[in-house]
Amino acid sequence: MTDISDRQQLSYIAAQAADARVNLELETEGMTLNIGPQHPATHGTLRIVAKLDGEQVIAADPVMGYMHRGYEKLSEVRTYPQVTTLINRIDWLGSFANEVPFILAAEQLMEVEAPPRAQWIRTILFEMSRIANVVLFLGDMAVQVGAVTPVFFAFRDREHILNQIEGATGGRFHPNFDRIGGLKDDLPAGWIAETKQVMKKMRAFCDEIETLVLGNEIFQARTRGIGVIPADVGLSYGLSGANIRGSGVDWDVRRDNPCGLVYDQVDWKVWTHPDGDSFSRFWVRLQETREATNIVDQLLDDIPAGPIMAKVPRIIKVPAGEAYVETENPLGVMGYYVVSKGDLVPYRVKIRSASFNNMSISPWLLKGVYVPDIITILGSLYFILGDIDR
Amino acid sequence: MSLLAELSYWQQTSIRVGAGLVAVILVAGTLVMVHLFKLVSFMQSRLGPMEAGPFGSLQLLAEVGKHLQKEDIVPRKADKFVFAAAPFVVLASTFLLVVVLPGGPDAWFIQNDLGIYLAMAVSSVSVIGILMAGWGSANKYSLLGGLRATGQLIAYELPLILAVVGVVIQAGSMNLQTIVYAQANGEIFGWGGIGNPYVLTQGIAFFLFLTAMQAELTQTPFDMPIAESELVSGYMTEYSGMRFLLFFIAEFATAGVFSAIAAVLFLGGWYIPGIDPDDNIMNVLGPLVMFVKVVGLTFIVFWVRFSFPRFREDQLQRLAWKFLIPLALLNIVVTAIFKVWI
Numbered sequence: 001m002t003d004i005s006d007r008q009q010l011s012y013i014a015a016q017a018a019d020a021r022v023n024l025e026l027e028t029e030g031m032t033l034n035i036g037p038q039h040p041a042t043h044g045t046l047r048i049v050a051k052l053d054g055e056q057v058i059a060a061d062p063v064m065g066y067m068h069r070g071y072e073k074l075s076e077v078r079t080y081p082q083v084t085t086l087i088n089r090i091d092w093l094g095s096f097a098n099e100v101p102f103i104l105a106a107e108q109l110m111e112v113e114a115p116p117r118a119q120w121i122r123t124i125l126f127e128m129s130r131i132a133n134v135v136l137f138l139g140d141m142a143v144q145v146g147a148v149t150p151v152f153f154a155f156r157d158r159e160h161i162l163n164q165i166e167g168a169t170g171g172r173f174h175p176n177f178d179r180i181g182g183l184k185d186d187l188p189a190g191w192i193a194e195t196k197q198v199m200k201k202m203r204a205f206c207d208e209i210e211t212l213v214l215g216n217e218i219f220q221a222r223t224r225g226i227g228v229i230p231a232d233v234g235l236s237y238g239l240s241g242a243n244i245r246g247s248g249v250d251w252d253v254r255r256d257n258p259c260g261l262v263y264d265q266v267d268w269k270v271w272t273h274p275d276g277d278s279f280s281r282f283w284v285r286l287q288e289t290r291e292a293t294n295i296v297d298q299l300l301d302d303i304p305a306g307p308i309m310a311k312v313p314r315i316i317k318v319p320a321g322e323a324y325v326e327t328e329n330p331l332g333v334m335g336y337y338v339v340s341k342g343d344l345v346p347y348r349v350k351i352r353s354a355s356f357n358n359m360s361i362s363p364w365l366l367k368g369v370y371v372p373d374i375i376t377i378l379g380s381l382y383f384i385l386g387d388i389d390r
Numbered sequence: 391m392s393l394l395a396e397l398s399y400w401q402q403t404s405i406r407v408g409a410g411l412v413a414v415i416l417v418a419g420t421l422v423m424v425h426l427f428k429l430v431s432f433m434q435s436r437l438g439p440m441e442a443g444p445f446g447s448l449q450l451l452a453e454v455g456k457h458l459q460k461e462d463i464v465p466r467k468a469d470k471f472v473f474a475a476a477p478f479v480v481l482a483s484t485f486l487l488v489v490v491l492p493g494g495p496d497a498w499f500i501q502n503d504l505g506i507y508l509a510m511a512v513s514s515v516s517v518i519g520i521l522m523a524g525w526g527s528a529n530k531y532s533l534l535g536g537l538r539a540t541g542q543l544i545a546y547e548l549p550l551i552l553a554v555v556g557v558v559i560q561a562g563s564m565n566l567q568t569i570v571y572a573q574a575n576g577e578i579f580g581w582g583g584i585g586n587p588y589v590l591t592q593g594i595a596f597f598l599f600l601t602a603m604q605a606e607l608t609q610t611p612f613d614m615p616i617a618e619s620e621l622v623s624g625y626m627t628e629y630s631g632m633r634f635l636l637f638f639i640a641e642f643a644t645a646g647v648f649s650a651i652a653a654v655l656f657l658g659g660w661y662i663p664g665i666d667p668d669d670n671i672m673n674v675l676g677p678l679v680m681f682v683k684v685v686g687l688t689f690i691v692f693w694v695r696f697s698f699p700r701f702r703e704d705q706l707q708r709l710a711w712k713f714l715i716p717l718a719l720l721n722i723v724v725t726a727i728f729k730v731w732i
Binding site: 031035142143144147148149153212213216218219222370374 | 433435530531611614620700702704
């Protein structure tokens with residue numbers, strides 16, 4: 001305990017413990033609990049400094065940045081095709097979805113449009129990466145409230161999706177498949193029929209989760225009325241994705257601004273839930289996974305024939321200009337603001353990642369809850385550390 | 391008549407001590423192997439251990455060897471004596487529990503007319519061990535886990551004991567051996583074909599006992615004290631190596647012993663229908679019958695453990711005080727009325 005940073009740390013904790021003294025008459029001293037950076041529930045290196053009075057949280061403060069990798073800055077010294085390799089690693093569970101908005105922004109600047117077949121396949125892979133991502137949430141949320149078995153089912157069934165993504169792109173986790181003006185390759189033979197089988201399996205998985213987790217009384221008792229986000233508060237904190245739809249806000253970028261993806265070609269529904277608690281966020285994600293399998297099924301039926309690459313120069317130089325494109329990623333709205341000066345490399349890339357905004361509500365949300373509910377709420381907000389820290 | 395009765399006192403005692411060790415360690419080992427490693431693995435669509443021995447049957451030895459090799463870490467700020475003693479206190483409670491269990495007409499450890507009373511009393515000793523571990527570790531997670539465990543174990547002791555009271559009223563004895571005989575010689579509406587296992591007449595008490603047992607064992611859905619997704623490992627967080635192994639053994643051994651008590655109270659203990667309970671063969675068959683019943687009951691424990699989410703602390707207390715205890719009291723009243731009038 002001689003290190004300067006340690007001493008700073010101790011004084012910080014002491015100051016917070018002093019703040020946590022709430023009951024002045026009895027002079028009970030609060031406790032500061034460091035949840036993380038290494039903790040089983042933070043799936044990575046998030047740290048939450050929680051000031052406790054008994055088991056009740058007086059204040060909770062998320063500390064981010066333990067996994068900051070500087071992708072925005074690194075993008076400035078990489079050519080446009082190279083950037084996709086980096087941004088694959090932002091939300092590592094649904095990697096393909098990260099590439100799409102960046103590529104769309106670059107395409108917007110270059111004024112090229114991917115051929116219809118490429119758009120179709122892009123949308124299919126986009127939805128499949130959503131399923132691969134959210135399936136794990138459905139299992140993991142059960143682990144957060146104490147049921148260990150569903151996550152094994154989630155890993156088992158996610159494997160089918162990953163196999164299909166690997167079959168089409170060559171990469172299980174980091175496909176790096178999207179190109180400016182189209183896609184790297186066409187679909188392999190027999191892939192469409194196989195994927196339809198996999199979608200059936202995913203629907204069966206959703207049914208399984210619905211009976212095993214969603215219908216369980218203890219699960220409902222643990223999640224209903226816990227971590228309620230009113231719609232206006234959620235919007236003011238910049239929440240997106242299932243977190244805001246779980247609060248009853250009917251906002252989905254896929255429907256409202258599909259921009260380069262073919263969501264307007266299929267018949268699907270945006271799910272919302274009026275309650276705004278942890279249960280409704282889980283429910284919305286479950287319904288969205290089902291809806292995603294339906295979207296993939298419909299898209300697989302009528303993929304148009306044709307090329308998968310538009311005419312783009314071999315060495316990509318993006319003309320000067322600015323573009324912002326956002327898409328509805330598995331975790332919420334993800335946007336790339338790309339500024340180009342007409343070089344081989346982007347001048348500036350700003351990444352708007354969903355988890356960072358979703359996490360920003362946590363101090364507001366965690367005030368006054370019990371320690372077990374911290375985990376439920378964080379689990380239901382569903383963040384991925386790579387998406388918070390980039 | 392019986393072989394055991396002809397031996398001298400010290401010979402009987404050493405046989406009983408040896409049998410007690412076997413009853414705890416063997417049962418605990420079997421439960422870990424059969425339930426934790428294999429059965430749960432199949433529930434979770436995986437294979438479980440496959441490398442050590444045929445179908446991973448020697449995995450348990452490998453685990454024990456692994457834990458024995460590990461460094462015994464004591465945190466710098468820990469209360470060293472309390473920290474070191476805690477696992478032994480927990481394990482001691484398990485060994486004290488096992489002595490009241492009968493395994494056959496002559497295969498018993500102690501004959502005590504306060505049998506079940508003694509069992510309920512010594513089972514509370516483990517609370518002290520858990521509190522010692524939570525406090526002595528100098529870790530906030532451990533402390534929270536230890537305090538949660540204390541609150542929970544005290545709350546669930548009550549429905550556990552009240553559930554037992556129903557059986558005691560019906561059997562008219564607190565001696566577990568007498569309870570077994572009462573079930574073996576009992577009759578269901580005049581038909582004595584299978585005796586009268588109290589699970590039939592004391593079904594509510596059986597349900598209450600299993601529920602409270604699950605909480606006493608701190609298994610899901612009552613595993614708030616461990617709660618690995620929030621408290622890392624609760625009161626066990628700072629333990630490693632041998633001491634962790636002791637906690638681990640105590641957890642499974644206690645599951646086995648509590649299941650054995652439930653088997654004695656509700657399933658007829660070592661008795662099986664069709665064989666005269668005073669037959670000498672029951673001294674050999676009895677322990678096996680008990681073992682089968684124990685494994686069956688622990689299957690329920692682990693089945694529930696790996697399917698359900700966990701309760702929150704306040705929900706758990708509410709369940710105990712507002713639902714289980716009134717139900718147990720009602721059961722006692724109904725049993726007493728039947729006992730007196732019928």
